[in-house]
Amino acid sequence: DLLQSNVRFFKGKKGCNKGIFDTLKSKPHRFLAYNNGLTATAKDVLADYNEDERTGVLRYIENFQILNGGQTTASIYYAKKENPEIDLSLVYVQMKLIVLQEKAEEIHPLITLYSNTQTNIKPSDLSTNNAFNQKLQDLSRTITAPDVMHNAIVRHWYYERVSGQYDQDLLRLKSKTEREQFKAENPTAYK
Secondary structure, eight states: OTTTTOOOOOOOSSSSHHHHHHHHHHOOGHHHHHHOOOOEEEEEEEEEEEEEEEEEEEEEEEEEEEEOOOHHHHHHHHHHHHOOOGGGGEEEEEEEEEEOSOOOHHHHHHHHHHHHHOOOOOOGGGGGGGGHHHHHHHHHHEEEEEEOSSSOOOOOOOOOSSTTHHHHHHHHOSSSHHHHHHHHHSOOGGG
């Protein structure tokens, strides 16, 4: 019943779910760091909050629905069922809880849509901050490209270490003159 508003069914131990199972088995204390958590809604919530300790206890939740995180929820359930020795006391899951007292049927699809429109991460994205790629970026900003046109225009091979970096560097420049100079020195054909 918790997943009635979720748009996907559990897909078994494949894809990202395999990573969830592996984390629960080998590094349950890292689950919070590795997992995006849940997005849920409720019609009403009653909680006790201790200001001094900055802790809270949920006492009552009406019409609790997990909109995003169904795979996470099901993976935790099936991983524990498959491996009873998994210590879930070490597992923490963040949750964004939205209290919707009206129009839930209109807002649920929009929350689901917007919380599932992240850009996919490619394996190459995971190494963008390593020392090699940072050094390559530094070199690309200082070493000039060969002047094949013999027109004495200084150009660089622009190494885009992080996807979208070229556009961000261009947007940071305040004046039109600075942007034109940047484009002349770092033409997109040299990116």
